[in-house]
Amino acid sequence: MTVPTVTLNSGFDIPQLGFGVFLVPADEAEQAVSEALEVGYRHIDTAAIYRNEEGVGAAIAKSGIPREELFVTTKLWNDRQAGEEPHAAIRESLDKLGLDYVDLYLTHWPTPEKKTFVNAWEKLVEIRDAGLSRSIGVSNHLPEHLDAVVAATGVVPAVDQIELHPAYQQANVTAWGEEHGMKTESWGPLGQGKYPLFENAAVVAAAEAHGKTPAQVVIRWHLDRGFIVFPKSSRRERMAQNFDVLDFALSADEIAAIDAIDPGDGSGRVGSHPLEFN
Numbered sequence: 001m002t003v004p005t006v007t008l009n010s011g012f013d014i015p016q017l018g019f020g021v022f023l024v025p026a027d028e029a030e031q032a033v034s035e036a037l038e039v040g041y042r043h044i045d046t047a048a049i050y051r052n053e054e055g056v057g058a059a060i061a062k063s064g065i066p067r068e069e070l071f072v073t074t075k076l077w078n079d080r081q082a083g084e085e086p087h088a089a090i091r092e093s094l095d096k097l098g099l100d101y102v103d104l105y106l107t108h109w110p111t112p113e114k115k116t117f118v119n120a121w122e123k124l125v126e127i128r129d130a131g132l133s134r135s136i137g138v139s140n141h142l143p144e145h146l147d148a149v150v151a152a153t154g155v156v157p158a159v160d161q162i163e164l165h166p167a168y169q170q171a172n173v174t175a176w177g178e179e180h181g182m183k184t185e186s187w188g189p190l191g192q193g194k195y196p197l198f199e200n201a202a203v204v205a206a207a208e209a210h211g212k213t214p215a216q217v218v219i220r221w222h223l224d225r226g227f228i229v230f231p232k233s234s235r236r237e238r239m240a241q242n243f244d245v246l247d248f249a250l251s252a253d254e255i256a257a258i259d260a261i262d263p264g265d266g267s268g269r270v271g272s273h274p275l276e277f278n
């Protein structure tokens with residue numbers, strides 16, 4: 001089964017399903033990514049702050065997979081948004097990854113108290129223009145931050161990577177994306193195991209109807225909603241399970257029932273809030 005792709009506003013395609021490596025320790029990243037590539041993943045989501053870019057790069061080099069068949073994302077950490085620092089940071093990430101370019105480079109958090117995320121975005125535009133990242137985007141940006149980066153540059157991020165799962169859907173951000181041609185990437189797509197998604201009646205009913213696991217149903221929900229998703233697991237059987245979601249689709253009723261999981265008051269959030277993370 002071929003992973004569907006989504007065309008970004010840069011004109012480049014991104015595989016809609018990938019593999020995330022948050023909290024994969026440096027000394028385990030090479031093996032985890034090697035296994036993910038064997039399973040079939042071609043889109044890897046890392047970040048400078050994950051401190052595992054070397055392991056990701058080693059797995060890519062050993063895989064022998066042609067560069068153009070891979071989609072690699074990394075992210076600029078918050079303490080490097082000011083001045084010319086983003087230029088140094090991308091070069092360090094590329095060195096660690098052993099790559100000439102990444103496919104997608106993101107500002108990791110707006111960290112509003114630092115007041116440097118707009119500068120970071122201006123530098124990402126230069127980084128894109130220098131050919132060091134094919135597409136550029138942001139992460140954890142709320143509409144007010146998105147408005148600010150577009151006002152400064154006229155450049156709409158290709159993606160915003162935000163916490164998104166059935167219990168926390170951030171409709172204000174996804175609506176901004178639809179209006180401006182920006183795609184949404186879901187981080188914590190399974191609720192990071194912290195929200196009881198897998199016991200939810202709507203998820204369980206869909207799992208039973210399709211002969212899939214609750215985790216597979218939740219990943220499928222992301223795909224059917226049009227989000228880009230990269231669940232993380234260090235266990236090979238779960239990597240394979242999370243990839244085995246391309247042979248079914250949820251019905252409109254099933255999607256609506258899963259949509260209704262979001263309590264609507266923000267209480268489904270499992271990670272940090274962008275306005276409080278500095």
Ligand code: NAD
Nearest residue numbers: 020021022045139187188189190191192215231232233238
């Ligand atoms: P996730 O929702 O993917 O949850 C991962 C956890 O879910 C695993 O540790 C495991 O315990 C469990 N799990 C995975 N597969 C399972 C299965 N088939 N059955 C049962 N349990 C399963 O959370 P995540 O890793 O935080 O998010 C995915 C990726 O998003 C990360 O690896 C990272 O690349 C990215 N991310 C980005 C940010 C950001 O600020 N931009 C923050 C967090 C994560």
